[in-house]
Amino acid sequence: MNLTQKENNISQIKDVLKVYLQEKGYRNTPERYSILEEIYNQQNHFNVDDLYLLMMQKKYHVSKATIYNTLEIFLDAGLIRKHQFMEKDSNSSSYEKSYFDRQHDHLVIYKKDSTSDRDIEEIIEFCDPRIQGIKESIEAAFGVKIDSHSLYFYGTKKD
Numbered sequence: 001m002n003l004t005q006k007e008n009n010i011s012q013i014k015d016v017l018k019v020y021l022q023e024k025g026y027r028n029t030p031e032r033y034s035i036l037e038e039i040y041n042q043q044n045h046f047n048v049d050d051l052y053l054l055m056m057q058k059k060y061h062v063s064k065a066t067i068y069n070t071l072e073i074f075l076d077a078g079l080i081r082k083h084q085f086m087e088k089d090s091n092s093s094s095y096e097k098s099y100f101d102r103q104h105d106h107l108v109i110y111k112k113d114s115t116s117d118r119d120i121e122e123i124i125e126f127c128d129p130r131i132q133g134i135k136e137s138i139e140a141a142f143g144v145k146i147d148s149h150s151l152y153f154y155g156t157k158k159d
Helices: 003-024 030-041 048-057 064-077 129-142
Strands: 080-083 094-097 105-110 120-126 152-156
Touching (some): 030 094
Antiparallel strands (some): 080 094
């Protein structure tokens, strides 16, 4: 993606946030837009601590409480997704930007020679058209419309 496209994307998500905040009666604060821009500059999944450290390094003055509250707003607005990847020593959630992303699933690969069986080495995002077929079969069988789903596979690399 070139710089102009990235700037257009960020401008578009800021517009989505502005409309959402107005509809919900929330304040339109510069901190929310700064946090949103930093999220959309990320290439990987992140947690609150990652985002907080990034904001501090860039000299933004936001508290962790502000980040937590803002992430809840972004979740409700459909701008990010929340994940639980079952990481070692962590009960925290991971997040990823979602506004421009297609539905995808995750393969969580744990480190094989780790002292814990839940030390994440890599998270691979994938899209398999067979999963769409399964979704459509479930919709037909139960007479429902599935709005979203999440699928995680956990494993280690083979030798």
